[in-house]
Amino acid sequence: MNLRIKYVLLILVLHGVIIYLAFRVLYENKVVFIASELLVLVSLYFSYAIFRDVHRPLQYILSGIEAIRDQDFSITFRPTGNREVDELIAVYNSMIEQLRIERTQLAEQHYFLEKLIKASPIAILILDFDDHLSEINPKAQDLLGLSPLDQSWPNRPLATLNHPLTPHLIPLKNGDHQTIAINGIETYKVQRSFFMDRGFQRPFIMVEELSEELLASEKKAYGKVIRMMAHEVNNTVGAINSIIDSTQRYLLKQEENQFSAALAVAHSRNERLNLFMRRFADVVRLPQPQLEYRDFNGVLQDATVLYQPLFVEKGVQLRFTTSPLPVRIKMDVQQMEQVLINIFKNALEACVAGQQVEVVLAANNLCIRNNGTPIPKGNEHLLFTPFFSNKTEGQGIGLTLIRDILMGHGWKFSLRTEEDGWTEFRIWWG
Template identity: 45%
Template sequence: MKLRTKYILFVVIVHLLTLALTFYIFNQNRVFFIISEVFVIISVVISIQLYRQLVSPIKMLLQGIEAIKDQDFNVKFLPTGKYEVDELINVYNHMIDELRNERIRQEEQHFFLEKLIYTSPTGIIILDHDNRIHQLNPKAIQILNVADKKLIGHELSKIQHPLLEQAADLKTGETITVKIDSINTYKLQKSHFIDRGFQRGFLMIEELTAEILAAEKNTYGKVIRMMAHEVNNTIGPVNSILQSALKTDTLWQTQTDNQLSNALQVAFDRNQNLNHFMRNFADLVKLPPANKKQTDLNLLVKAVLELMQIKARAKNVELLFQPAAKPFIISADVHQLEQALINIVKNAIEAIEDKNGGLVQFIINVKTGELFITDNGKGISEEESTQLFSPFFSTKKDGQGIGLTLVREILLNHGFSFSLKTIADKTVFTINMK
């Protein structure tokens, strides 16, 4: 039973009893009867006023409770002039102000966090309570290169992606570095937050490729410059002495078999080869910014094929290229990109060990802006694939390990993405020129 009902019921019973007593008094003394009736009327009036004073605050409280239920923190009450009621109203109004301010703070923090996650240069994947993907930011979608609709609602361990497969085994607080191919390196870190009293995980994917490549280039650049300085300082004077000796005829008058002069000539030639060897390394360090111009990729590939025809015929390798129907215009530094393609074709030819010959094929996909260079050589193992573009790494016995590194630097210089993989017994070098 409501308090209001109890109060009304109590007042009615009391006044009914009072009226009954007044009728009894009427038979005894009419003056007392009139006084009793006046008292009853005054009591009724006072009861009504007390009802209004007591019940109206309760009504206001009920309205305030309904507003709080509806999360409407803009409902406030004006003072009534009654001390007790005004104290209650002040407490309520203060509580509403605090709730409203707290909600504003929470909303501001929420929107700030959402914007921070959305614009973060780090890929962020938020998981639900069942370790399923709940939300991804744009950077995570870009890194994974998979539509978010194909990821949301799925468990990490059940998604076929090299990064997510590694992340599925991570425990909260753990960090690992993953190299998914010969170029791209990522740092995976798993952490958690509390959502409504329950723990939820999230995964951060940070791309380290640019930092690692820059540090790597800085390191091997210092080594190469030091080597070049020492070699040049030695080769220059030695070659000068050898040339002077070879040109002095009086030194060889007593020599009938020319063994000494021949030995000096061999030493001179070897020094020249060493000098050329060091220049190859120096070219890698001194690579200038790409001087991009509009050029037709069809013509560039044809020029590279003409240059490499003699080497290909020597190994009985066929170079095949079907140009695009229309000019395929790209923005590139012709000299740098030509050198990169020459190195790629050279490696492809040398990878073909079949004495019956092989095939190196160029394919241009106009729609995607990709150039594919395929060969049917010996292929690339999984161990080799992660190190192919590393400086000084080579699969050849006499390789210097700078050919693919130079290719990498040139393509990165152009902003082109690329990959080198063996697929179905064919090695494919893919360059995305868009």
């Protein structure tokens, strides 16, 4: 039973009682009785007027509450001419207008923030209160290798993400930030922070990829050193070779064959030194890839046939699995042949007789794996660092050249020894 019905019942009961008492007491005096009845009617009228004046603001309040419950902040009330009611209406209208403005501003800010997060070049992972993934932006999807149509990640724990960066993200606390290098290729700056959500700290993680900037700076630094070394070596070797040629011709005339043979060895050594420096310079002078559509099956088959005799000679088995369908992608064939030959060379050097190298080509990736000597645990993050090599006589040039060629193609790649002991070089495109 609402307030209006209660009030009406109360007025009716009271006036009924008054009428009954007036009838019992004043019935003998007709004039006084009629006057009392008129007063009762006047009282009923004023009671109704008071009820109407009290009920109207109640109606406004109920209508306002309903509008607020429905989150409709467009409803306002007009003044009625009643001072008390108009004051109530003015307060309500002012409150609704403020709520409407704040709601509009909040919606605009939320829209702007959503667009900013989506367009951000920094990967952003927003977590819930249990450190499960709640939202991620497109950059984070690309970083984690998730398809835009993949909706399996919401509400997943951070630890379930299959990415080399994941083990470094889990132990982070709010306010922590650090720089992480993975496999000598990818370098990231990660930071964990929080924002307030319903009075509680809601965490999020920002991941900024520094690879391209660091690689460009690194290449500029070692490129300058290599060019300086090459310039000095070429100038010196050229002059020495000229003197050696002149001396060799003179000694041949004098029939000094022993000294002439020694000079020939020195000349050959100078040429090897020149070749050594050219290999370093090739990394700096690597041209932009000339891309054309080619079937990767054919390119890989040619490189495999070229290296097959070396595998046979060492007693290492080479197993090649092509894609059942053509894999036509844009590539620089000459540069890709350099990449494949370097990978085959490293795989062959890691194996001994009886071990295997497997080459598997799929529609969007290539995997070259071997069960030879694994990569030392502490060296995985240094593999693609210029001039670093696991081999005693290595120059650290091959993997650097591979890295620059593949990055020039815009392809992703990784080199690591898996738990089963097989070392995999994997390349993705598309």
